[in-house]
Amino acid sequence: MPPTAPLPDPEGRLLPLLTEVRACRLCAGTLDPRPVLRLAPESRIIIVGQAPGSRVHASGIPWDDASGDHLRAWLAVDRATFDDPRVFGVLPMAFCYPGRGDGGDRPPPAICGETWHDRLFAALDGPRLSLLVGQYAQRFVLGRRRRRTLTETVRAWEDYLPRCWPLPHPSWRSRIWMRRNPWFADEVLPRLRARVAREVAGSL
Numbered sequence: 451m452p453p454t455a456p457l458p459d460p461e462g463r464l465l466p467l468l469t470e471v472r473a474c475r476l477c478a479g480t481l482d483p484r485p486v487l488r489l490a491p492e493s494r495i496i497i498v499g500q501a502p503g504s505r506v507h508a509s510g511i512p513w514d515d516a517s518g519d520h521l522r523a524w525l526a527v528d529r530a531t532f533d534d535p536r537v538f539g540v541l542p543m544a545f546c547y548p549g550r551g552d553g554g555d556r557p558p559p560a561i562c563g564e565t566w567h568d569r570l571f572a573a574l575d576g577p578r579l580s581l582l583v584g585q586y587a588q589r590f591v592l593g594r595r596r597r598r599t600l601t602e603t604v605r606a607w608e609d610y611l612p613r614c615w616p617l618p619h620p621s622w623r624s625r626i627w628m629r630r631n632p633w634f635a636d637e638v639l640p641r642l643r644a645r646v647a648r649e650v651a652g653s654l
């Protein structure tokens with residue numbers, strides 16, 4: 451895909467609200483606040499992920515890690531397209547790195563989505579697709595429409611169109627998951643790439 455033109459002021463009228471988010475310290479007692487998100491009013495596809503990892507916490511750049519590389523490969527988009535907020539908004543379930551727990555990164559604090567998501571989504575022009583990356587995003591957005599397991603929810607992707615598309619989290623663990631669920635690469639990813647390519651073309 452061709453690189454998109456640089457944006458002098460991609461946040462536009464969202465700037466006051468995004469400035470408010472970036473000053474948020476609601477979780478200061480349990481984590482080191484550094485909100486990482488990316489939006490433009492016209493963001494066409496919203497990536498609703500889990501929370502930044504340690505590398506993203508350090509760089510301040512969304513999906514600036516191996517999981518991001520894996521996600522871009524799933525979507526078949528290059529870095530310039532992925533980083534254009536007119537195309538992809540990045541709005542995880544928590545905007546700050548939650549720190550390490552026993553089995554990996556701690557879960558995203560629920561207060562973040564509860565505090566910010568409705569306000570931020572309401573400020574957008576009307577994204578055409580939300581990618582629900584991982585169980586936390588699926589639980590928050592789909593609620594009772596979610597299936598019994600993440601695998602069942604991802605397999606039922608057509609039930610959530612045209613506005614939502616559930617995906618596994620593209621961490622290293624997803625490589626094992628993909629080996630157990632070859633239908634994802636064979637059947638889902640080609641359809642996902644076609645949809646994303648249409649939205650990218652429509653946003654430029």
Ligand code: SF4
Binds near residue numbers: 471477545562
């Ligand atoms: S995780 Fe969300 S609610 Fe908590 S401090 Fe960061 S921006 Fe605020």
